Structure formats: structure tokens, C-alpha cells
Amino acid sequence: xxNAFSLHMRSVVxxxxxxxxxxxxxxxxxxxxxxxxxGLDDSQIASAAAGRPVVKLIPAKNDRDVVAFGMIGVPVxxxxxxxxxxDPGRLIGAGSTRFHIIAxxxxxxxxxxxxxxxxxxxxxxxxxPGNCNFKLPASAMKNLAEGVDWAAPDAKAQADARLQDGMLxxxxxxxxxxxxxxxxxxxxxxxxxSDSFSAxxxxxxxxxxxxxxxxxxxxxxxxxxxxxxxxxxxxxNDHPSHLRPTLTLNHVVVYPSPSGATLxxxxxxxxxxxxxxxxxxxxxxxxGSEAGGAPIYLVTVRRFRFDNLPGGVMNVRGRVRDGxxxxxxxxxxxxxxxxxxxxxx
Numbered sequence: 507x508x509n510a511f512s513l514h515m516r517s518v519v520x521x522x523x524x525x526x527x528x529x530x531x532x533x534x535x536x537x538x539x540x541x542x543x544x545g546l547d548d549s550q551i552a553s554a555a556a557g558r559p560v561v562k563l564i565p566a567k568n569d570r571d572v573v574a575f576g577m578i579g580v581p582v583x584x585x586x587x588x589x590x591x592x593d594p595g596r597l598i599g600a601g602s603t604r605f606h607i608i609a610x611x612x613x614x615x616x617x618x619x620x621x622x623x624x625x626x627x628x629x630x631x632x633x634x635p636g637n638c639n640f641k642l643p644a645s646a647m648k649n650l651a652e653g654v655d656w657a658a659p660d661a662k663a664q665a666d667a668r669l670q671d672g673m674l675x676x677x678x679x680x681x682x683x684x685x686x687x688x689x690x691x692x693x694x695x696x697x698x699x700s701d702s703f704s705a706x707x708x709x710x711x712x713x714x715x716x717x718x719x720x721x722x723x724x725x726x727x728x729x730x731x732x733x734x735x736x737x738x739x740x741x742x743n744d745h746p747s748h749l750r751p752t753l754t755l756n757h758v759v760v761y762p763s764p765s766g767a768t769l770x771x772x773x774x775x776x777x778x779x780x781x782x783x784x785x786x787x788x789x790x791x792x793x794g795s796e797a798g799g800a801p802i803y804l805v806t807v808r809r810f811r812f813d814n815l816p817g818g819v820m821n822v823r824g825r826v827r828d829g830x831x832x833x834x835x836x837x838x839x840x841x842x843x844x845x846x847x848x849x850x851x
Contacts (some may be wrong), residue, residue, distance in 0.1 A: 509779055537791050538805065544575055555579035555793055557799040559838040560745040561831050566809075570782070573707075573828050575809045580839040582849045584790050587802060588768055590848040605742040612677045617670040620741060623751040627665050631656050638693040639750070640778055641813070645789025647692065676755065678741065680775055683726040689776060694813050702783030703773060703812045717769065720761045720789070724773060735761040739775075746829055780826065783811040804841055808834060 541551050554560040554577050561576040570719075580587065592763060608616045611771045622630070631654075633647040642650075679687030685700040707724060719732040721756045739760045743749040755776040761769045774784035786808040793800045812826065 515753050525798070529660065538718045538792065538820070539588075540814055541577070547575075553744050554803065557581075557800070557842060559835045559842075561835045563827060563831060565631070568705075568811070570812050571815070572810045572812065572827055572830060574834045576805050576808075576838050578842050579793055580802050580804055580842045580845050581800050582802065582845050584601045584792065584802050586849050587790060587804075587845050590845065606742045607738050608677060610739075612674055617673045617675075617741070620670050620673050620743070620753065621666040622662065622669060623745070624662065628656070631634055633693075635669070635692040635696075636694070641691040641776075641781075642778075643690050644692040647664045664760055666747040671743065673755070676776060680755075680757075681728060681739070685725070689784065691813070695784050697813070699774075699776065701781060703785065706783050706809050706811060717761065717763055720759065720763070720769060723759065723761075724771060732761060732764045746833075748825055752780060754781075754784075755795070755817060776777060781810055782813050782816075783826070785809050804838060806834065806838070 524627065535637060538551065542639060545564075546554075557579055559576060559578040564573040564575050564824065566573050573826055578772070585595045604619055606619060630647075630650045633640060633642065633651050635644045635647065638647055640647075650665060650668055653668060654661055658664065676687065676689065685703065688699040688703070691699060692695045704725070707721065719730070721732045723732055723735065735759065739755070740756050741753065741755050743751060743753050753776075754774055757773045757775055759771045759773070759790070761771065763769055768790060770788040772784075772786040772788075774781060786806065787806065789808045791803045795805045810830070
């Protein structure tokens with residue numbers, strides 16, 4: 507959720523997390539049936555139960571979508587896990603260069619560390635629709651390219667101030683108008699971020715069957731908030747290896763489903779590079795007494811819709827896919843270790 511290369515933290519495959527959450531209160535056989543349906547064999551399930559993460563990419567219908575499925579067994583109870591699972595500094599901040607949970611209402615202090623990376627901010631000078639290295643609407647491109655005195659010693663500070671103003675407007679707009687306030691990315695053909703998210707959310711009817719209140723809330727936010735739901739809005743800035751530093755704004759919704767499971771949904775509101783949309787779900791499922799001593803499985807499915815990443819010699823697409831697999835594996839290992847440490851304290 508959402509940022510792309512850490513736990514921050516997405517179709518038929520994504521929404522199929524809901525059956526495993528529903529199965530949490532059922533026999534372990536129901537969970538194993540789900541895992542077999544996801545393409546895991548008995549040896550992979552046993553490996554995950556023993557604490558070795560199993561991560562795989564799953565075919566997507568859209569060639570700009572990448573879907574990663576991952577699971578790992580954790581030798582703690584579901585109740586003990588949930589006691590510490592929502593610690594923002596661990597769940598949200600794990601692996602990020604910088605992150606910040608945003609107050610409501612947001613203030614200037616919430617965005618004071620939102621800045622352009624010094625390695626790329628001068629690329630803004632020549633930004634225009636269809637030719638920009640940042641995911642921005644045309645109005646923001648014009649504001650930055652023409653509004654900053656690029657010859658001044660404080661050119662970066664000027665650009666950063668405009669970025670912070672824009673982030674505050676986006677946060678306020680999203681909290682009041684929801685998806686309607688999400689940006690149009692004019693760097694590559696005028697893609698509406700809200701349309702990309704809606705496509706990820708509505709590609710399967712399973713969501714309507716298993717968690718209609720959560721689906722409705724993600725669609726109609728800020729209306730239709732389910733009882734007992736908790737949520738945070740946060741920004742994150744990460745610098746994945748061999749890729750551009752990426753700023754994201756994310757909305758995390760924690761939904762206690764009627765089945766007794768807790769689902770954690772992470773929705774990307776904005777990304778400065780690479781991603782037209784992103785959505786992640788994390789579920790906790792009972793592993794059963796025969797699962798190598800792992801009382802629970804952590805199961806995540808992450809789906810990303812990319813812009814037109816180049817292949818060929820540069821192979822940015824391949825690097826991103828590999829990075830997603832590695833990041834999912836690392837985050838599951840980190841989450842397992844953190845859960846075990848929290849229970850021992």
C-alpha cells in the first residue's frame with residue numbers, strides 16, 4: 507500500500523484475498539484449498555508455514571498490471587499479532603527513506619519534509635504535457651516550469667515549496683471529495699489516477715460478495731464509513747535501487763470484517779513516478795495445527811498499474827517486477843520477525 511517497494515504500502519487475484527479472510531474462522535482445509543487455488547503446492551505451503559516466505563507473480567489481463575502474491579507463517583496467535591500489527595512506525599514506515607502520518611486537518615508541518623530529490627528536481631524545468639519525468643497534471647507542470655526562478659540559488663527550495671503546497675491541496679481535496687480529487691497524470695496521455703484505482707478495485711465481483719462495506723467505502727470515501735473502521739493517510743518517500751526516488755500518498759483502511767478477520771487495505775492516492783494506480787490487501791488466516799507450528803499465515807496480494815515502462819536495453823519493466831518480488835519477500839520476513847519479537851517482550 508503502498509508504496510511499491512516496501513510494506514507500504516494489489517483484479518480477480520487481488521480481491522481473492524477475501525475468501526481467505528472469510529475462511530479464517532473455518533477449518534484449516536479451507537485455507538489450504540485457497541492456497542492451492544493460488545497455485546501453491548504442498549511443499550510451498552509447508553515452506554511458508556516454517557517461516558520461509560513464498561512469493562510469486564501472478565498473470566494479469568492488462569499488460570501494464572503487475573500482481574504479486576505472498577505468504578508466510580508466523581508462530582503467534584491472530585490476537586497477539588493484531589495487538590502490534592497497526593503500529594504505524596513499523597507497518598507503515600518499514601523500509602521507507604522517509605514517511606509521515608498526516609494529521610486531520612493537515613498542516614504545513616505535515617509536509618515540511620516533502621521535497622524533490624536533489625538528483626532530479628531540475629528535470630521539472632522543461633516539463634510539459636506528454637514530456638515530463640514526473641507524474642503531474644498539466645497545471646502543476648506549468649506552475650513549476652514557469653513559476654520557479656531556475657537561475658536562483660534557492661531554485662530547489664522554490665520547487666519544494668510548490669510541491670508542499672500542492673500536496674496540502676491534494677490532501678484536503680481527497681479528504682473532502684475522495685476519488686474525485688485524485689490527479690490526472692499528463693506526463694503520458696492524461697491518465698486519471700481515480701480511473702486506475704477503480705479498475706483495480708472492480709475487476710472482480712468477489713469483493714462485493716465478501717466485503718461489500720469495505721468496497722463501498724473505498725469507492726465512495728469519505729462517505730459510507732463502516733463501523734469500527736480505522737484509517738490513516740500518510741506520505742512516503744523511497745529510493746528503490748536503480749530507479750527514481752518515488753513520493754507516494756497513501757490511504758490505509760483497517761476493516762474488521764464480520765467473519766472475524768481484519769483486512770488492511772492500502773490505496774495509492776498519488777505517486778510521483780511509475781505507478782498509475784496501486785492497491786494492496788493484507789489478511790491474517792489461521793494456519794491450523796499441522797502447519798509446522800505456525801498458528802497464522804500472513805497473506806498479501808499487491809497489484810500495481812504501471813505507466814508505459816520501457817523494456818528493451820533499459821528493461822525498467824523487468825527491474826520493477828523483480829524489485830516487487832524482492833520487496834514482498836523482504837517485507838514478509840520483516841513482518842514475521844517483528845511479530846515474534848513483539849510477543850516475546
